[in-house]
Amino acid sequence: MAGSNSTNISSPRWLLAELTYRCPLQCGFCSNPLDFSRYKQELCTDEWLAVFQQARDIGAVQLGLSGGEPLVRQDLEFLIKEARQMGYYTNLITSTVGMNEARLEKLQEAGLDHIQVSFQAPEEVLNDKIAGTESFLHKKRMTLAIKAAGLPVVLNIVIHKGNIDLVREILDLCLELGVDYVELASAQYYGYALKNRDQLLPSLQQVRQAETIAKAYQEKYQDRMKIFYVIPDYYENRPKPCMNGWGHLFLVVDPEGMALPCHSAKVIPGIHFPNVKEQSVSSIWYDSTAFNYFRGDAWMKEPCRSCDEKSKDFGGCRCQAYLLTGDASAADPSCDKAPGHTIVEQARVSAAHASTTPIFLRNRFNSEKLTPCSPVNEKS
Amino acid sequence: MTHTLTLNTLVKLKALYRMQWEPAQAAHVLLYPEGMITLNDSASEILQLCRGELTIAAIIAALEQKFPEAGSLSADIYEFLDVARTNGWIELN
Numbered sequence: 001m002a003g004s005n006s007t008n009i010s011s012p013r014w015l016l017a018e019l020t021y022r023c024p025l026q027c028g029f030c031s032n033p034l035d036f037s038r039y040k041q042e043l044c045t046d047e048w049l050a051v052f053q054q055a056r057d058i059g060a061v062q063l064g065l066s067g068g069e070p071l072v073r074q075d076l077e078f079l080i081k082e083a084r085q086m087g088y089y090t091n092l093i094t095s096t097v098g099m100n101e102a103r104l105e106k107l108q109e110a111g112l113d114h115i116q117v118s119f120q121a122p123e124e125v126l127n128d129k130i131a132g133t134e135s136f137l138h139k140k141r142m143t144l145a146i147k148a149a150g151l152p153v154v155l156n157i158v159i160h161k162g163n164i165d166l167v168r169e170i171l172d173l174c175l176e177l178g179v180d181y182v183e184l185a186s187a188q189y190y191g192y193a194l195k196n197r198d199q200l201l202p203s204l205q206q207v208r209q210a211e212t213i214a215k216a217y218q219e220k221y222q223d224r225m226k227i228f229y230v231i232p233d234y235y236e237n238r239p240k241p242c243m244n245g246w247g248h249l250f251l252v253v254d255p256e257g258m259a260l261p262c263h264s265a266k267v268i269p270g271i272h273f274p275n276v277k278e279q280s281v282s283s284i285w286y287d288s289t290a291f292n293y294f295r296g297d298a299w300m301k302e303p304c305r306s307c308d309e310k311s312k313d314f315g316g317c318r319c320q321a322y323l324l325t326g327d328a329s330a331a332d333p334s335c336d337k338a339p340g341h342t343i344v345e346q347a348r349v350s351a352a353h354a355s356t357t358p359i360f361l362r363n364r365f366n367s368e369k370l371t372p373c374s375p376v377n378e379k380s
Numbered sequence: 381m382t383h384t385l386t387l388n389t390l391v392k393l394k395a396l397y398r399m400q401w402e403p404a405q406a407a408h409v410l411l412y413p414e415g416m417i418t419l420n421d422s423a424s425e426i427l428q429l430c431r432g433e434l435t436i437a438a439i440i441a442a443l444e445q446k447f448p449e450a451g452s453l454s455a456d457i458y459e460f461l462d463v464a465r466t467n468g469w470i471e472l473n
Binding site: 011013058059061062064087089091113114116150152154180181226 | 395396398400402404405409411412413414415416468
């Protein structure tokens with residue numbers, strides 16, 4: 001099965017370096033693998049620099065420094081400085097926990113282009129409850145410092161049942177902090193978020209109400225800040241064009257050097273994902289079985305194969321197809337043409353009737369209780 | 381900040397954006413947080429002059445001098461700058 005033989009493979013544009021899975025926060029919608037605590041052999045500075053250079057050589061230009069919390073890495077400033085000299089646009093994706101004014105200055109001196117700050121809620125008590133860590137006041141102080149330093153500020157808030165009714169307050173906070181871009185990022189149901197889906201998935205009414213508010217703010221404040229809000233794919237009738245296609249633009253390297261076409265791909269069994277310590281980035285991107293696995297459309301089953309929208313959404317997300325149906329080649333169940341769509345419909349009903357059990361937090365203690373990647377399909 | 385484009389308007393690429401040549405794409409690109417726009421030749425010629433020092437009149441004059449065979453460029457340049465302003469790439473003074 002699978003494996004496009006197309007000679008027309010585009011070069012990567014995005015390199016996402018997951019520098020570490022260590023993180024002081026415990027958000028229950030984290031996209032890191034459930035068993036993140038097993039990752040202990042992080043790539044060293046020189047290994048990361050080799051990855052950056054090799055990816056740059058084949059066309060990557062946006063570099064995301066992510067985690068976990070990338071500030072945990074003491075070589076972060078050095079990595080940024082070198083990446084910037086290679087010609088990358090450098091994006092730091094952070095909670096700011098681990099940053100102070102002095103470290104911000106060092107990051108800026110290193111040539112950092114932009115910082116994306118995560119918030120969990122527009123006020124202290126709820127924010128710190130969702131994050132599982134006292135962090136709101138620090139985030140606020142650092143966001144103001146980033147703005148004052150003249151760096152662009154992107155604020156990212158994962159939106160879910162626990163904060164979706166506060167979209168107005170979230171956007172007011174963004175205006176107060178002078179944010180340039182706001183991403184109201186609907187929780188995506190992988191990793192910890194899938195485990196906590198009943199506690200996270202909002203109702204359609206909540207989603208529409210949030211959308212109305214976001215649109216009003218988009219119009220009113222278009223000169224001051226850009227607002228992005230994408231509704232959860234569980235409420236779309238068509239799947240998202242995940243990663244703009246498998247192995248098309250996006251390359252993720254995990255803390256131990258495994259190369260992936262998206263954050264979650266390693267949940268799919270039966271694909272051997274290559275490691276940058278053993279193979280060059282170029283040969284991984286162009287020649288590896290893993291990166292060619294879902295390129296093109298030869299792997300598709302019905303109804304995707306004969307669907308006139310297949311070139312628009314590529315059959316949706318392979319990881320979601322696997323996690324919900326157990327078959328990574330199936331149509332993404334978020335599509336209402338997919339045979340598995342009833343799973344998504346049942347998930348909406350289940351979330352609407354869920355009791356208020358506490359969210360299963362992402363932390364070392366919980367992680368150690370979990371196996372890597374079983375499909376969470378208990379509701380079907 | 382003025383919102384109309386006139387011959388005397390000074391145009392500057394916003395600090396949020398960085399323009400650079402990308403060999404892999406054989407094109408200039410405009411980079412910004414988590415995104416990128418690949419520019420065609422005329423867009424990159426215009427944006428390279430948007431450094432805050434030149435008025436639109438001076439940009440038109442410079443490009444008409446550089447590309448004499450192209451004739452009058454003023455309409456095209458206005459049209460592009462209008463798109464650039466709508467997209468928030470440039471600031472006007």
